[in-house]
Amino acid sequence: EPEVTQTPSHQVTQMGQEVILRCVPISNHLYFYWYRQILGQKVEFLVSFYNNEISEKSEIFDDQFSVERPDGSNFTLKIRSTKLEDSAMYFCASSGLAGYNTGELFFGEGSRLTVL
Amino acid sequence: QKEVEQNSGPLSVPEGAIASLNCTYSDRVSQSFFWYRQYSGKSPELIMSIYSNGDKEDGRFTAQLNKASQYVSLLIRDSQPSDSATYLCAVPGNYKLTFGKGTLLTVNP
Numbered sequence: 001e002p003e004v005t006q007t008p009s010h011q012v013t014q015m016g017q018e019v020i021l022r023c024v025p026i027s028n029h030l031y032f033y034w035y036r037q038i039l040g041q042k043v044e045f046l047v048s049f050y051n052n053e054i055s056e057k058s059e060i061f062d063d064q065f066s067v068e069r070p071d072g073s074n075f076t077l078k079i080r081s082t083k084l085e086d087s088a089m090y091f092c093a094s095s096g097l098a099g100y101n102t103g104e105l106f107f108g109e110g111s112r113l114t115v116l
Numbered sequence: 117q118k119e120v121e122q123n124s125g126p127l128s129v130p131e132g133a134i135a136s137l138n139c140t141y142s143d144r145v146s147q148s149f150f151w152y153r154q155y156s157g158k159s160p161e162l163i164m165s166i167y168s169n170g171d172k173e174d175g176r177f178t179a180q181l182n183k184a185s186q187y188v189s190l191l192i193r194d195s196q197p198s199d200s201a202t203y204l205c206a207v208p209g210n211y212k213l214t215f216g217k218g219t220l221l222t223v224n225p
Contacts, residue, residue: 031211033212041217042204042215042216042218043154043160043204043215043218044215045212045213045214045215048211048212050211055210055211056209056210056211056212091159091160100208100209100211100212100213101148101208102148102165103148103149103150103162103165103206103208103213105160105162105213107159107160107161108159109159110158110159
């Protein structure tokens with residue numbers, strides 16, 4: 001069964017360092033998303049991406065965050081200068097066309113980011 | 117801004133009982149609603165979607181939607197310990213899904 005894969009599964013970094021989280025979406029999916037979940041809190045939307053550009057972003061997704069699809073398979077989230085409050089589980093998801101309307105988002109297992 | 121509220125929980129039920137999970141939403145024009153399940157330490161997965169008023173059944177799961185009251189619920193019949201998880205209500209928005217904070221369900225053997 002096709003799945004979304006994320007690397008690394010856990011990353012520890014020092015405050016102020018840059019972090020890149022990587023995702024390989026399901027191959028025939030067209031929409032890609034990043035969500036984050038701070039421990040014990042809700043799953044929060046960060047950004048959606050379609051046709052090589054951002055479709056929607058939340059208030060959390062400020063200038064410290066960026067996304068990129070550098071090739072035909074990877075989808076990355078970069079945090080330029082990490083803060084303590086960036087510590088969270090980051091989930092990548094993908095969907096077919098307008099999957100956000102049908103609710104059919106497929107999530108990866110997440111990348112846990114710990115900022116010290 | 118579409119919001120979903122899940123204020124009940126945590127919920128604990130004995131094995132074999134019916135578990136009832138609730139969600140209210142703020143946007144009257146929302147047309148579809150989704151229930152996701154998230155096991156501890158895992159990612160969310162879609163278990164039910166509902167688009168029209170009334171009930172939708174899928175195995176032991178029944179989703180209920182009341183658009184007039186802006187209320188959606190999930191019933192789990194014959195609850196099993198394997199149903200122990202956090203259940204997230206979600207609504208579609210502009211190129212995204214918005215999730216509620218979830219209700220933690222524990223099914224006790």
